[in-house]
Amino acid sequence: MDEECFNETFEKKDGDFSGYFSRTEIKDIDDQYIATVITNDDILKVTNQLNHSFGGIIRVFKYALIVLTAALIYLLAKIIIERNEHSISMAKILGFKNTEIGSLYIVPTAIVVILFAAAGFVAGYYLMIWIFKIFMLQMDGYFAFNMSIPSMILSVLYLLIGYAFVSVIDYIRIRHIPMDVALKNIE
Numbered sequence: 001m002d003e004e005c006f007n008e009t010f011e012k013k014d015g016d017f018s019g020y021f022s023r024t025e026i027k028d029i030d031d032q033y034i035a036t037v038i039t040n041d042d043i044l045k046v047t048n049q050l051n052h053s054f055g056g057i058i059r060v061f062k063y064a065l066i067v068l069t070a071a072l073i074y075l076l077a078k079i080i081i082e083r084n085e086h087s088i089s090m091a092k093i094l095g096f097k098n099t100e101i102g103s104l105y106i107v108p109t110a111i112v113v114i115l116f117a118a119a120g121f122v123a124g125y126y127l128m129i130w131i132f133k134i135f136m137l138q139m140d141g142y143f144a145f146n147m148s149i150p151s152m153i154l155s156v157l158y159l160l161i162g163y164a165f166v167s168v169i170d171y172i173r174i175r176h177i178p179m180d181v182a183l184k185n186i187e
Contacts, residue, residue: 070162077170089181102171
């Protein structure tokens with residue numbers, strides 16, 4: 001386990017000594033006090049296995065999740081526009097421009113998407129840390145979960161690019177709503 005978790009579990013103070021790491025074999029300590037010996041070869045084997053097992057899957061997940069996210073945002077935005085078709089048509093009759101109408105429906109959706117993307121990213125990041133800790137408890141040694149800053153930025157950027165495409169499609173959909181929809185549905 002990592003040092004912070006060890007100190008919390010065993011009620012140690014920060015900075016307390018909890019073990020030895022050595023580049024050479026430790027010979028002056030009895031074998032019963034050595035929990036495990038992890039060599040460079042062991043670490044390379046584990047990392048190569050993880051890369052071999054998960055490397056291709058991670059790339060597939062990345063692209064699949066981009067498509068699924070864009071599809072989900074598209075469907076939600078489509079529902080919003082379809083349910084407000086009458087109001088959009090009425091706004092066109094009253095003289096509002098397509099850009100004004102689009103800003104009424106696309107901008108609030110964009111704000112919600114950005115807020116939930118940020119909240120979802122933070123929740124997903126901490127969930128991955130938690131899952132990774134559980135995963136590491138089943139292995140000898142310890143690897144910390146690490147996500148680089150460029151990866152974090154790219155993950156949010158992919159979502160926003162997907163939303164930009166959906167916004168363009170929604171704007172086109174708003175432009176194609178005829179004015180007679182409001183007149184047809186008058187009761």
